[in-house]
Amino acid sequence: SRGLARLLASISIRHVGPRVAKLLTARYPTIDSLRAAPIEELASVHEIGEAIATSVHAFLNSVTGQRFLDDFTAVGVVLQEPHADQPEPAAESQGPLHGKTVVVTGTLVRYRRDEIKELIERLGGRATDSVSKKTDFVVAGENAGSKLTKATTLGIRVLSEDEFAELIGGQPD
Incomplete structure (x- = not known):
């Protein structure tokens, strides 16, 4: 029930961590579709x-x-993303943060850290x-430290939680 991406990230496939697993399961939400996809x-x-x-x-x-996945199936693990059988709403790739890299720092009031990261994705x-020259925005909560300093030094746009909420158009959190 936690999703195929989480399973893929946890089974030690070389080069596959949480980020890569999410990218793959966004395109291939079931194990059958992922397995059938050619390398190219x-x-x-x-x-x-x-x-x-x-x-x-x-x-x-x-x-x-195959044995590994069969063992998971045998104990009732569903090898697909939770919403794989539902039609996609508006394409995620067209979201208000499409292609943007966002760093969150400091203590947040509106969001838990995992919630805001999931919302961004x-x-x-x-x-x-981490803040780098490739970072587009830094969302800074209270007591933001070195990440805020680095963002300011690099000239990266810093947003408060309210400004972030406005930027995303009041999307549900």
Whole structure:
């Protein structure tokens, strides 16, 4: 019930962590669709590439990988994303944060840390933990420290929680 992405991130497929697993399951929400995808198609997923695609394909289509997945199925694990059988709402890639990298720092009032990161990703953005020149926005709560300082030094736009809520158009949190 926690989703295919979480399972994929936890089973030690080379190059696959939480971020890669989410990218893959956004395109392939069931294990059958992921397993059936050719390497070239997997590699075409944004941020995946040939090395990751080859690793995923090799594991899912190996005898060991198949046994592993069969064992999960045998104990009742559903190998798909929770909403895989529902039609997609407006494309996530067209969300207000599409293509944006967002860092969250400080103590937040409106959101728990995991909630805001999930919201950022649901709206097409990428939530990261460190500020770099590739960061588009920093959402700063109370007592923001070195990340806020670095963002200011790099000239990155800093948003309060209220400004972030306005930016995303009052999307449900």
